[in-house]
Amino acid sequence: MSLKATSVRLDDETLARIGQMAEAMDRPRAWLMAEAIKQYVAREEWFIHEVEQGVAAADANRLIDHTDLKARWEAKRAAKMD
Template sequence: MSLKAISVTLDDETLKRIGQMAAAMSRSREWLMAEAIKLYVAGEGRFVLEVGQGIQAADEGRLIDHADVKARWESKRGVSRA
């Protein structure tokens, strides 16, 4: 795996907070920012995949009625229907 340097423009407050966090973790600011970006990309990647699957399901007509979704949700929460 090769690493590439990039440039990011941040406001003073964010950069200060990154510096404080990095110091508290005994890590460099660069390490902390790289880890933050990795976590963001992983999380957003999952989100984009799930949205894509939802769109495909809707396009194929695989939908669930709102009342059914609500009933399932309420049953998981232990809410009784009155």
């Protein structure tokens, strides 16, 4: 994996907080920032994918009425409580 140096502009307070977290974790500040960005990107990719699936389902008229969905969840919850 190749790494390319980039710069990120952060306000002093955020940078200080990152420094404190990195110190507490015994990790370099750059590692912590890279890890945070990786997690953010993964979460946003997942969200975009899920939205696209929802739009495709709506376009294909594969929707569930709110009342039906609520009844399914309530039945599932009741079954778990037994």
